Amino acid sequence: MSDFEAILRAYEAAGGDPAFLKSPTVGSLVISGNQVLGLNAVPGLSVEASPLADGVQVAVRVAEGAKIAFPVHLCFGVVPAEGVQRIVVDFQIGAGAAVEFLAHCTFPNALRVQHIMEGEVHVGAGATMRYSEVHYHGEAGGIEVLPKVRTVVEERGRYRSAFTQTHGRAGRIEFDYQVDVASHGLAELTAKALGYGEDRITIRETIRLNGEGARGLAKSRVAVRDRAQSHVFATTEGHAPLARGHVDCVEIVRDQALAYAAPIVVVTDARAQITHEAAIGTVGKKELETLMSRGVEEEEAVDIIVRGMLGE
Amino acid sequence: MRIPLIFSKSVGKMASESPLLQVIDLHVAREGQPILRGIYLTVEEGSVHAVLGLNGSGKSTLAYALVGSAGYQPQRGRILFAGQDITPLPMSARGQLGLTLAWQEPARFEGLTVKRYLSLGMRQPDPERVRSALAAVALDPDTYLSRYVDDSLSGGERKRIELAAVYAMKPRLAILDEPDSGIDLMALEDIAALIRRMQQEGITVLLISHRDQVVQIADAASLICAGQILASGAPHEVCERYARCCRACDRAEKVESEVDYERL
Numbered sequence: 001m002s003d004f005e006a007i008l009r010a011y012e013a014a015g016g017d018p019a020f021l022k023s024p025t026v027g028s029l030v031i032s033g034n035q036v037l038g039l040n041a042v043p044g045l046s047v048e049a050s051p052l053a054d055g056v057q058v059a060v061r062v063a064e065g066a067k068i069a070f071p072v073h074l075c076f077g078v079v080p081a082e083g084v085q086r087i088v089v090d091f092q093i094g095a096g097a098a099v100e101f102l103a104h105c106t107f108p109n110a111l112r113v114q115h116i117m118e119g120e121v122h123v124g125a126g127a128t129m130r131y132s133e134v135h136y137h138g139e140a141g142g143i144e145v146l147p148k149v150r151t152v153v154e155e156r157g158r159y160r161s162a163f164t165q166t167h168g169r170a171g172r173i174e175f176d177y178q179v180d181v182a183s184h185g186l187a188e189l190t191a192k193a194l195g196y197g198e199d200r201i202t203i204r205e206t207i208r209l210n211g212e213g214a215r216g217l218a219k220s221r222v223a224v225r226d227r228a229q230s231h232v233f234a235t236t237e238g239h240a241p242l243a244r245g246h247v248d249c250v251e252i253v254r255d256q257a258l259a260y261a262a263p264i265v266v267v268t269d270a271r272a273q274i275t276h277e278a279a280i281g282t283v284g285k286k287e288l289e290t291l292m293s294r295g296v297e298e299e300e301a302v303d304i305i306v307r308g309m310l311g312e
Numbered sequence: 313m314r315i316p317l318i319f320s321k322s323v324g325k326m327a328s329e330s331p332l333l334q335v336i337d338l339h340v341a342r343e344g345q346p347i348l349r350g351i352y353l354t355v356e357e358g359s360v361h362a363v364l365g366l367n368g369s370g371k372s373t374l375a376y377a378l379v380g381s382a383g384y385q386p387q388r389g390r391i392l393f394a395g396q397d398i399t400p401l402p403m404s405a406r407g408q409l410g411l412t413l414a415w416q417e418p419a420r421f422e423g424l425t426v427k428r429y430l431s432l433g434m435r436q437p438d439p440e441r442v443r444s445a446l447a448a449v450a451l452d453p454d455t456y457l458s459r460y461v462d463d464s465l466s467g468g469e470r471k472r473i474e475l476a477a478v479y480a481m482k483p484r485l486a487i488l489d490e491p492d493s494g495i496d497l498m499a500l501e502d503i504a505a506l507i508r509r510m511q512q513e514g515i516t517v518l519l520i521s522h523r524d525q526v527v528q529i530a531d532a533a534s535l536i537c538a539g540q541i542l543a544s545g546a547p548h549e550v551c552e553r554y555a556r557c558c559r560a561c562d563r564a565e566k567v568e569s570e571v572d573y574e575r576l
Contacts, residue, residue: 287420292404292407293407296433298402304432308422308424309422
């Protein structure tokens, strides 16, 4: 089996559709370890990728005013049981552009794999960027995922990012996203993760609303069981008039697992308003019993509730 | 169906030979305080049987005890369902036997669609029944199937979806706990129509309410007060007694507030 076929299979295991990676009308990028195995640009979108010793450096450019018709599909992965993959990526979304990225990160055989993401994102004035990242890590738990992304959203720009790891062991996740939002801009950060065994999940989300009328939502959904642990630090800061932000953390904890949530709100302008809510606990009795009263067994009912919360 | 008005605990003894539900001397306490104090209740298969009582009389506690909710296990007494003693059975097992509850204040589920929620109680997936269940509670399936059973629904919408889910399940016994609460008065006719439809499909309904208008659609009714069934019989007769005796009485409210229940 070629490396390309192997990564396509892994991509499929993570929920991706390989047909998109072969379509000439769909922008795409396929990286296995430190090899660039596939790259397709479309009008308005340019993608440059160059190998590093331990990964790949990527530059993504969306031209000013370009509306990319189809989501751009990205595939990052390490197929072998051991390895390091460092993705250094720079997204530059031109003013008034609109683009959506669907990334699948797949490490199906990981026994000792490290996936490092060092990202810089610039969303131009009035531009819209959606970035959805879905992970699949296999069942061994031998994976470390260390994404660190710094994003700037210019005036009236819109940035929505969703990180999802709900299939396979989380391993160790150290998620660290920070966003600065200019006037009337919008940032939404969503992180969803499922941990079991000895998994360790840390989510750090920070949104700084620096411009007048900027809006932000830092949302996290985490479920842990067995002896897994999750720590969520979600911060929203309001530094300008009429800035509106919200922090929303929900964690479900079972067995001997540990869940920690620290929603942090900072306001330096009296006309800003930031709210927060955090809920940690086991599955709600009423939700559980409602499903059980329909004849669903308790374990399955818990699974339905947790999967629903994680957006599956 | 016409049942004579009986003002005693002997209601359980006057049942037909094979009622669907028989509750015999049921006692349930919460946090050491007795709530149900020897309930006797018989519900005939295929009937709509109403339990009428003021707030705090023990209606919802009875419903939770019947479906096997945690914390509502009886200290004494038995629950027979289709002749089987289900008192020790867990909630899921009771649901699988066809005993379910439409909750007075239904739970919300993040990420669970209406379509999936309505399908959960079905033995076999039946998309057509899911659609017809929504239509039966006056909700447009095309609008609601893909919505989530979460906070985005109004209280009335959630309540209707709860009733639809119970109808879609086609249980043997549907306990409807205050089905009209949270729904506007105009919707009473919708609820009555749904209950009649359930009955036509062979679903027995135990209708719990504090409103005598709702009870009028039942075949039989029982009056509950302070954790006991005071009377059973025809709905209009039970309603008459409810209006005459219960409206002016604050006993039920006292039950909730008094520490020493037995002193009442």
